[in-house]
Amino acid sequence: MLLNASGCLDALTAPEVARSLDAFVTKTVTPLPRDGNPPVRIAEAEVGMLNSIGLANPGIDRFLTGNLPRLAKLEIPIWVSVGGFAAEEYAEICSRLDDHAEVAAIELNVSCPNVESPSESAARIVASARLATRKPLWAKLSAAVPDIGAVACAACEAGADGLSLVNTLRGLTLDARTLRPSLAPAVGGLSGPALKPVALAAVYACYQATSMPIVGMGGVQTGRDVLDFVAAGARHVALGTALFADPDAPSRVRAEVAVELDARGYSDLDDVYATAHPELLSIGTTTNGKYLLK
Numbered sequence: 159m160l161l162n163a164s165g166c167l168d169a170l171t172a173p174e175v176a177r178s179l180d181a182f183v184t185k186t187v188t189p190l191p192r193d194g195n196p197p198v199r200i201a202e203a204e205v206g207m208l209n210s211i212g213l214a215n216p217g218i219d220r221f222l223t224g225n226l227p228r229l230a231k232l233e234i235p236i237w238v239s240v241g242g243f244a245a246e247e248y249a250e251i252c253s254r255l256d257d258h259a260e261v262a263a264i265e266l267n268v269s270c271p272n273v274e275s276p277s278e279s280a281a282r283i284v285a286s287a288r289l290a291t292r293k294p295l296w297a298k299l300s301a302a303v304p305d306i307g308a309v310a311c312a313a314c315e316a317g318a319d320g321l322s323l324v325n326t327l328r329g330l331t332l333d334a335r336t337l338r339p340s341l342a343p344a345v346g347g348l349s350g351p352a353l354k355p356v357a358l359a360a361v362y363a364c365y366q367a368t369s370m371p372i373v374g375m376g377g378v379q380t381g382r383d384v385l386d387f388v389a390a391g392a393r394h395v396a397l398g399t400a401l402f403a404d405p406d407a408p409s410r411v412r413a414e415v416a417v418e419l420d421a422r423g424y425s426d427l428d429d430v431y432a433t434a435h436p437e438l439l440s441i442g443t444t445t446n447g448k449y450l451l452k
């Protein structure tokens with residue numbers, strides 16, 4: 159599946175772009191409305207982009223009465239990204255989404271670098287969300303941890319159905335003239351091509367550590383990038399920063415994937431999946447029994 163990365167596409171203002179995806183992922187929704195951080199909130203970095211939006215969103219009440227019914231009219235699967243400042247807040251939103259048939263899945267944003275929050279562990283958040291909903295739960299992790307494979311295992315044991323990898327990394331850019339931080343809050347989240355090798359390493363590690371399906375993202379711009387993420391172990395791939403520069407990216411990337419597959423003699427992305435892990439394919443089982451091998 160090809161998706162958008164949360165916060166990188168407004169499906170209500172660009173419905174045709176959303177319809178060119180296999181599922182639409184919303185901007186993160188929190189219990190209360192948030193104005194987000196003060197401007198300037200976006201800056202160019204040499205090899206990507208820095209943002210400090212601060213989870214600006216209408217809050218769950220207005221999301222359910224206003225945004226969700228309008229999104230449902232797009233008739234593509236909707237994944238709702240959920241955020242909060244404590245495990246109970248995630249659980250509250252999940253339970254309110256549970257009865258909405260138009261919500262295909264929930265992505266738990268346990269990794270936003272642009273909000274100050276108590277450091278609830280990803281596993282605790284997943285566990286309380288799991289009790290609150292029957293919807294598929296995707297845990298969106300940050301690569302800024304010493305052992306992302308261990309976090310992935312903990313999220314899996316807590317009841318996550320999949321992983322979204324990765325969120326932005328904290329970065330700083332300075333204004334060329336003043337040499338002061340470009341963004342009002344100084345530090346923001348780095349996205350775009352600079353993130354790709356970091357994201358690939360995270361996908362690779364989590365594929366090795368768990369049997370969970372992965373949505374890979376971080377600097378995906380081309381069909382070749384999609385093949386890289388799938389070969390590293392991602393079942394699905396999301397486009398983020400690329401959508402700001404090229405709203406036609408989904409259809410262009412799909413066409414490029416077809417060319418890349420053809421050039422390699424592959425019939426589809428299943429032929430590419432886990433190519434980067436020949437040791438897992440050949441061994442067949444692992445000592446801790448965590449891997450489901452293909």
Ligand SMILES: Cc1cc2nc3c(=O)[nH]c(=O)nc-3n(C[C@H](O)[C@H](O)[C@H](O)COP(=O)(O)O)c2cc1C
Nearest residue numbers: 163164165186209267324325349350376377398399
């Ligand atoms: C402007 C902007 C807003 C974002 N907002 C969110 C958000 O609300 N929730 C979230 O989980 N990730 C958010 N992200 C992170 C993206 O979903 C994605 O994880 C990250 O940008 C890496 O992908 P990319 O390099 O393709 O952009 C945001 C990214 C950008 C650039």
